Amino acid sequence: MKSQVRNRIERIDANTMILNMGPQHPSTHGVLRLILELDGETVIKATPDIGFLHTGIEKAMENKTYAQVIPLTDRMDYVASLSNNLAYLLSVEKLLDIQVPPKAQFIRVLLTELTRIASHLVWVGTHAHDIGAMSMLLYAFREREKLLDIFELCSGQRMMTSYFRIGGLAQDIPEGFESKVREVLGTFPDRINDYENLLTKNRIWLNRTVGVGKISAEDAIDGGVSGPILRGCGVSWDIRRSNPYSGYEKFEFDIPTGKDGDVYDRYLVRIEEMRQSLRIVGQALDGIPEGDFVARVPGVVLPPKEEVLSNIEALIFQFKLVVEGFSPPVGEVYHSIESPKGELGYYIISDGSNKPCRVRVRPPCFVNLSALPKMIEGGLIADVVAVIGSIDIVLGEIDR
């Protein structure tokens, strides 16, 4: 009690001003609320306050069958929904011990890498816009549109795709898929160069980002920070490389790293990641093997439609699966992937029923956001928006 009072007294200081930034603020990327203690424009103390977008997704998952959870995962990190699908499915497949056919693996890799690019495009657009380069937003969204077209072609949905299913994919890749991806592969490298022309050596951009929002590698690791922010500190940590999943060990790609752990390094890392993702997409597209798009596991994966229409057993399987789902063995699994924002993991506890007993998501944004105060204290208000932008948060994922 006494210490609380002392804290209060310390905080009532005529020289500082408490600024409540958000939850309705153009640069908090959703409904993040920051309580900033300011001395003039210098930030003395920053306290993030989250929970304004709490949707209860984790709780809702407990009331859905395993297959019904997939669309919920889309709605967490809604700018990278396929990565969420993948992380959840890999956990479920680990629980069920299902081997995904190579064709599905390749397409999963291809599409999640496109998702990474799409997510980074949203990031580069909004981040640059926060710093005042307003046109970048529209350029980035123009390119993202092409990627969303590809997702729409596959799944019929632009953002809430739910295209991946337990054991593989919802359906085979459609006609015209390859040419669309090739088009992106052809035009996108030039577009990245254009972005770099606008920003990378821009004097004002450098002034605004170099040395801003620094975090040391030790602090980042201690805080559990992952993804481009950790790599920006010079730590070459990427789950695609360290714990390959979905056949990532077959692809050649580099892991870009920075040195200083400032906003500029994170920018460079993400820009380079887009190029590396394109490399992976190219390799995946060239190497899509023949075969089935989904593991044929009776009782878990829906049987093919032709069989359902001609075979009574298949019809019964389909009926049972749709009505009550399947019941995996009792157990706990955790599987994580390298989502565009960092380590995205799903921890699933199964009690042997057809619904998960508990699903806990390890969201990269939430953990990365917890490093925010460390990065902005001592900076200016203008740095706050630059740093929030560089963390690349999605509140849907933080609040769940």
Added chain:
Amino acid sequence: MLAFVIITFVKIAVVLVVFLLLIAYLTWLERKLLGHFQVRLGPMRVGPHGLLQPIADGVKLLFKEDIVPANVHKFIHNLAPLLTFIPALIIVAVIPFGSGIKILGYEINMVISNFNMGILYILAVSSLGVYGLVLAGWSSNNKYSLLGGLRSSAQMISYEVSLGFSLIGVLMMAGSLSLVNIVNAQDKFFNWFIFRQPLGFILYLICAIAELNRAPFDLPEAENELVAGYMTEYSSMKFAMFFLGEYGNMINISALATTLFLGGWHGPFLPPVVWFLLKMVIFLFFYIWIRATLPRFRYDQLMNFGWKVLIPLALLNIFITAVIMIL
């Protein structure tokens, strides 16, 4: 005497109407240009290519509810938009936009008032504009507005110094404070002050953007940091006043740049007024272009740049001009 009064009033009326129309269509031009810079079309729906959009906007703003938040200082809250708008309006009085013409035997100067202290008047009146922003920020009872007001006062006062200095070179060479005389000193193409005062011109361009609070110096209203800065709490026509003032200042600054550096109305073939408007549009285009391209400065960097780079350079420019003139 009566003729003089009538002519003056007619000139004022014409200039005022044209000026307000220019402001309205400048907003259209900005939205259109930004649209095309950003691979989209800009306004297209109201009239052909959105040409009636400014009028629709004006009507909309007039009919909007005027929201005054609780605990604002009412009088100052109402006064501030006027303080921004009126200086922008009265600066036009001294800007010459053409050579004299003769109608019905009367000699008519294409300037409302050929005032022999023109530049001094412009500098004096334009620095009044900062009061509008500061008072708006202070009276709104909003922390973002307050920060915006503080930023704008610091920024405009510091950049006014270098803006003033950057003009001194021109004044020294023209030997007059009257804008008409300055234009007359640039009658030949190579006499334009842009060639004789290149450094002064560049300094003026930069300071002018800062004076206008436009990107990349748009800190007082940086929407990504301060929501809308000093005008966060304004709505309806009061909000529009700030906008009119801002765009009016943009036109003034461009007109002044044309007058001081690009030879004013001088040019072959076309009528002088057309030349004047054309040159002005070049500047306006430039400002819009910059806004579409560059990120925003940070507050401390802006102040450093103003005091440590621009002012020394402006002083250097004065020194060089003086040395050359003496030699």
